[in-house]
Amino acid sequence: EVQLLESGGGLVQPGMSLRLSCAASGFTFSRYAMSWVRQAPGKGLEWVSTIHSDESTYYTGSVRGRFTMSRDNAKNMVHLQINSLRAEDTAAYYCAKEGYSSTKLDPWGQGTLVTVSS
Amino acid sequence: SYVLTQPPSVSVAPGQTARITCGGNNIGRRSVHWYQQKAGQAPVLVVYDDSDRPSGIPERFSGSNSGNTATLTISRVEGGDEADYYCQVWDSISDHHVFGTGTKVTVL
Numbered sequence: 001e002v003q004l005l006e007s008g009g010g011l012v013q014p015g016m017s018l019r020l021s022c023a024a025s026g027f028t029f030s031r032y033a034m035s036w037v038r039q040a041p042g043k044g045l046e047w048v049s050t051i052h053s054d055e056s057t058y059y060t061g062s063v064r065g066r067f068t069m070s071r072d073n074a075k076n077m078v079h080l081q082i083n084s085l086r087a088e089d090t091a092a093y094y095c096a097k098e099g100y101s102s103t104k105l106d107p108w109g110q111g112t113l114v115t116v117s118s
Numbered sequence: 119s120y121v122l123t124q125p126p127s128v129s130v131a132p133g134q135t136a137r138i139t140c141g142g143n144n145i146g147r148r149s150v151h152w153y154q155q156k157a158g159q160a161p162v163l164v165v166y167d168d169s170d171r172p173s174g175i176p177e178r179f180s181g182s183n184s185g186n187t188a189t190l191t192i193s194r195v196e197g198g199d200e201a202d203y204y205c206q207v208w209d210s211i212s213d214h215h216v217f218g219t220g221t222k223v224t225v226l
Contacts, residue, residue: 035215037161037215037217044202044204044217044218044219044220045153045155045161045204045206045217045220046217047214047215047216047217050213050215058213058214060214094160094161099166102149102151102166102167103149103151103206103207103208103215104149104151104163104166104167104206105151105153105161105163105206105215106163106166106172107162107163108160108161108162109160110160111160
């Protein structure tokens, strides 16, 4: 069974940094792209970033330059380094596994909550 | 950037059919995926590549995609189908995943 487990969320002050992690199991991790998707309270889903099996990365415009996604194939983990946090980064952050020959996101982890507030 | 538009809400009586649309420019040329998100839970894939169903998803969930509109159809709606539903595509021009605005399905 494929499982994804996020960690690292919490309450942080504006301008601070945070590192989110996602532990994966149940599949050949190194072969799949992984993504982060966030959801602000009461709002819709917003794609944040994707890292492919070749470690190429893509980001949505509002986070480019502040967020860095990486992967550790030896530990079956992806990370999201978030710098210069802003109030608008407050959200639940989900990691998701991409399809091998499809752009679907399945499954998703349970999410980790990031709250940016002074 | 590519935009996907969904109706904010759809209401349906139990046993009836709910249809949720996802509008985008020439969306019929893209693969569309649909997610169900119940309150307080993570999203779950219910339809992928326009019309395929993951294992464990009831046959009541089906999808279609043509022209400028993709549609998720929920037949014989049950109370447990009450949730937010999102469509999603990959925009190869910008290398972005794009989500629809979301539709809240209410079972009357």
